[in-house]
Amino acid sequence: MIDLRPIFYVVGRVLVVLAILMLAPAVIDARAGLHNGADFLQSAIITGAVGLMLSVATSNALGLGLSARQAYLMTAAIWGFVPLFGALPFMLGEPHLSFTDAYFEAVSGITTTGSTVIVGLDTLPPGMNLWRGMLNSLGGLGIAFVAMIFLPVLRVGGMQYFRTEGFDTFGKALPRATDIARQLVIVYFGLTLVCMAAYRMVGMEPLDAAVNAMATIATGGFSPTDISFTKYQGLPEYIGGTFMVLASFPYIRFVQMLNGSLSAPLIDRQVRGYVKIIAVSVGMVTVWQVLRSDMPLEAAFRESYFNLASIISGTGFFSGSFGGWGGFSMAVALVLGVIGGCSGSSSGALTVFRVQVLMATLLTQIKLIGTPSRVLTVRYDGRAIEQDVTGALILYVTSYILIIGVMTVALSLLGSDPVSALFAIWTSIGNIGYGYGAMVARTGTFVDFNDASKWVMIVTMIMGRLGLLTILLLVLLRFWRD
Known part of the structure; x- marks a missing residue:
């Protein structure tokens, strides 16, 4: 029998943190004179009360170890329970969603998918749009950080938790999981603040800059407006595309940069391959669009870069009329969405690392077909793969x-x-969030499913x-x- 006490102790503590975070949008909406402030406060009370009860009831788990089975179960429990309470504001306040729609929205936010069922984002209370951005930010790497805060209390080395999250430390650049978590926090929120400042410098309104920055660095894609980045065409698209690409690099490479290894991303084969995939894809789609339409070269390049960076990184922002560019562009987008960003980031899908190893494996097998007597080993970046x-x-x-x-x-x-x-x-x-097809065409959302x-x-x-x-x-x- 699996001891569930350590699992629910961590879940309870995470819910307490979630309740505290709900106070920020509550204050914003209350200061704006909106009833949503009270709805957020009610959600925070419910969430905090449940979290405290779980923590107190399972506090006798302190000091117990955590097995591999418990680590996997705890990961699934966090990703199941947190959206359940993250959905409360969507049901109690504007836009008063049904349970299914509210849970869908919360899961989409926390998994950094970015698909939405809300029509009329521009008219939502500001606190609600902020909450959607916060869910994205929590899901990017935040929930893992919060859990890591409490794992040492249980006397658990956190590397196994990172593995259950699919997080690859690429040689364990730092000796302890807590050190990794602490420096990842600096990188993650540091990038968010820089991105927010960049958005403000090119004219975004404060709330839009904050929500878009959180969604960009989390590769989450929740936008505070129905038309996403079409509202901010031009320089903001270049900035957004660049930060989406950076956010889908392995975060451990940024940690290595903090520790003095400034060339860490450049020597990473995965990063180099990722940049090449984006460059080739953007080039092909740009040429395709220029040849088939009268769109200026710069506009075709800008929209191709932004939208394809959004798709391969799993962010889900959109800009312009990219969805109507025809079969070739969407075929490229489909492939990029399956590949995804880099392993060790908040991006989803297969990841470039897996695709590169898979291609190396297939190439080795093809060579063996021609010369079956040869002894060949699959190698990646000079290292043999078992x-x-x-x-x-x-x-x-x-x-x-x-x-x-x-x-x-x-x-x-x-x-x-x-x-x-x-x-x-x-x-x-793929946790992409980019909608396409007849069911999405009417509203640009998934509400019609x-x-x-x-x-x-x-x-x-x-x-x-x-x-x-x-x-x-x-x-x-x-x-x-x-």
């Missing part, structure tokens, strides 16, 4: 593709057209954020056996 690693990688990629197929069929059976179903699952499992379809997307978003295998592991009977 066979069990490549086996796990192939399992992951196969599971990823299989889940896209199964979930797409499920949405189709629930009433969605094939294109909308495919892109809804693509955007959910029925409740059953939204729950399929909710499950898919969580699976994508946790790297699939954490969820698959939890449903295996063997996992629960002593």
